Amino acid sequence: xxxxxxxxxxxxxxxxxxxxxxxxxxxxxxxxxxxxxxxxxxxxxxxxxxxxxxxxxxxxxxxxxxxxxxxxxxxxxxxxxxxxxxxxxxxxxxxxxxxxxxxxxxxxxxxxxxxxxxxxxxxxxxxxxxxxxxxxxxxxxxxxxxxxxxxxxxxxxxxxxxxxxxxxxxxxxxxxxxxxxxxxxxxxxxxxxxxxxxxxxxxxxxxxxxxxxxxxxxxxxxxxxxxxxxxxxxxxxxxxxxxxxxxxxxxxxxxxxxxxxxxxxxxxxxxxxxxxxxxxxxxxxxxxxxxxxxxxxxxxxxxxxxxxxxxxxxxxxxxx
Ligand code: ADP
Numbered sequence: 001x002x003x004x005x006x007x008x009x010x011x012x013x014x015x016x017x018x019x020x021x022x023x024x025x026x027x028x029x030x031x032x033x034x035x036x037x038x039x040x041x042x043x044x045x046x047x048x049x050x051x052x053x054x055x056x057x058x059x060x061x062x063x064x065x066x067x068x069x070x071x072x073x074x075x076x077x078x079x080x081x082x083x084x085x086x087x088x089x090x091x092x093x094x095x096x097x098x099x100x101x102x103x104x105x106x107x108x109x110x111x112x113x114x115x116x117x118x119x120x121x122x123x124x125x126x127x128x129x130x131x132x133x134x135x136x137x138x139x140x141x142x143x144x145x146x147x148x149x150x151x152x153x154x155x156x157x158x159x160x161x162x163x164x165x166x167x168x169x170x171x172x173x174x175x176x177x178x179x180x181x182x183x184x185x186x187x188x189x190x191x192x193x194x195x196x197x198x199x200x201x202x203x204x205x206x207x208x209x210x211x212x213x214x215x216x217x218x219x220x221x222x223x224x225x226x227x228x229x230x231x232x233x234x235x236x237x238x239x240x241x242x243x244x245x246x247x248x249x250x251x252x253x254x255x256x257x258x259x260x261x262x263x264x265x266x267x268x269x270x271x272x273x274x275x276x277x278x279x280x281x282x283x284x285x286x287x288x289x290x291x292x293x294x295x296x297x298x299x300x301x302x303x304x305x306x307x308x309x310x311x312x313x314x315x316x317x318x319x320x
Contacts, residue, residue, distance in 0.1 A: 004093045008033045021082075021098030023049070029065050029094065041098045043078055060084075060295050065094060069265040074101065074166070076292045081166035101166075109159060112271055112283070116152040120145055151283075158285040162270070165292045172214040172296065179250050180205040182215070183241040186222040194230050194239070201226065202240045209243040211250060212320050217293045222252070224286045225313050229254035231282070232311070249316040258307045267303070 008015065008024050012033065015022055021038030025031055031049050039045065044055055054061040057075050064073040064084050075082040075098070085097040123141045131137045164170050183203045194201050211218065222241065229239040233256030240253045259267070259274055266272050268291040271284040294301050298318050305311035 004089045004091060004095075005032050021096075023096040023098070025065060025094040025096065027092040032093075038096075038098055041078075041080065041082055041100070042075075057295075059298050059300065061096070063300070065096070067265075074270075074292070076166050077168050077296045079168050081163070108271060112155065113152070116148045116155070120148045120152075123148070155283050155285070158283055158289060162285060162289055162292065165289070165296060170217070170296070172217065174212060174214050174297070176210045176212055177215055177218060179209045179211050179241075179243055180207060182211075182219060182222055183250075186219065186226055187241075189223060190226050190230065193227070197230060197233070197237070198235045199230050199233060200238045202238065204240055204242045205250065206243055211248055211317050213297050213299075213317050217297070218317075221290050221293055221315065222250075224290050225252040225315075228286060229256060229311070232256045237310075245314070246316060248319045249314060251312050251314040253310065253312045255310040258305045258310050260307055261305075264303045264305060268301075 005024060005026065008022075012035070015035045018035060019037060021041040022035045023031060023038050024033040031052050034049050039049070042054060042057060042061075044053075048055060056077055060073065060075050060077075061084065064070050064086055070086070072083060072085050075084055081101045083099050083101045085099070087095040087097065089095065123145050127138065127141055131141055180203060183205050187201045187203055191201060226239060226241070229237075229252055233239070233254050237255045239255075242251050242253065244250070263274050267274065268287050269284075270288045272288075273282055273284045291301060294315060294317070300316045302314040302316070303311060304314070
């Protein structure tokens with residue numbers, strides 16, 4: 001049987017014109033062949049691919065190639081929103097398919113937006129059909145409508161941030177940030193939500209510990225991780241922001257519900273929720289935004305979690 005590399009080379013004239021980016025990696029995970037569309041979509045040159053250098057999206061491509069679990073990954077920070085799909089051939093070569101994601105996300109988004117809209121419509125119709133005259137029911141339905149509108153607004157805001165990040169429309173002003181004060185600000189903002197669940201928020205970052213990133217975006221990451229830690233913990237939990245384990249990294253630990261190891265690679269997917277029935281208020285977009293922000297910084301996220309004994313989200317950012 002011919003080697004996949006030879007077949008790829010033989011078909012190159014045809015593959016070269018395909019509107020899908022194709023990249024072939026050998027069993028040592030080095031690029032051996034690619035087509036024109038891959039170069040165009042990833043905004044790179046032949047020389048880059050020859051050196052196995054994927055420029056701005058190097059970490060993101062390396063992550064999918066190296067990972068045992070990830071078979072699909074969104075690639076962010078370029079002018080088009082892209083998706084990379086990994087196919088492992090029988091002789092352990094890897095084919096990476098790069099496509100644009102626009103069409104698919106419109107379908108997904110409409111589906112998610114339809115849910116609160118349907119709920120609002122049902123509640124408003126019930127009011128119109130007479131519930132408005134019932135003094136017990138009317139205020140409850142109006143409160144529900146108000147909550148659904150808040151949910152819709154949150155969803156739209158999150159979708160907008162996500163699409164701006166994916167379209168490479170977010171500028172970054174990276175500088176040294178003091179982890180202790182970033183975590184203090186996030187804790188101040190979320191303290192009242194934590195108090196309602198009798199949850200303790202602890203900042204263990206030492207004085208003068210620095211991380212490197214865009215302040216607004218990193219603030220968003222820290223807030224989102226703490227917010228999730230509160231959301232996915234029962235009463236009386238303890239949430240800790242810590243420096244390390246490596247220079248330039250930090251982590252948010254909780255003593256919450258945790259999750260199965262098999263769920264971990266999926267939680268960064270858009271709209272993914274481990275248990276949809278329990279988290280009616282959630283959009284499944286928070287961690288997707290976090291991951292995209294960290295990708296844009298050229299950083300990495302690691303998650304350690306066990307059902308019943310809590311989770312740790314570890315963010316490694318480049319040192320400069
Ligand atoms: P959302 O919280 O809006 O559902 P996210 O993208 O922030 O969306 O999170 C995706 C899923 O990951 C959540 O629905 C939840 O099941 C799981 N998750 C996130 N953070 C934690 C955590 N700290 N502990 C346990 N599960 C978590």
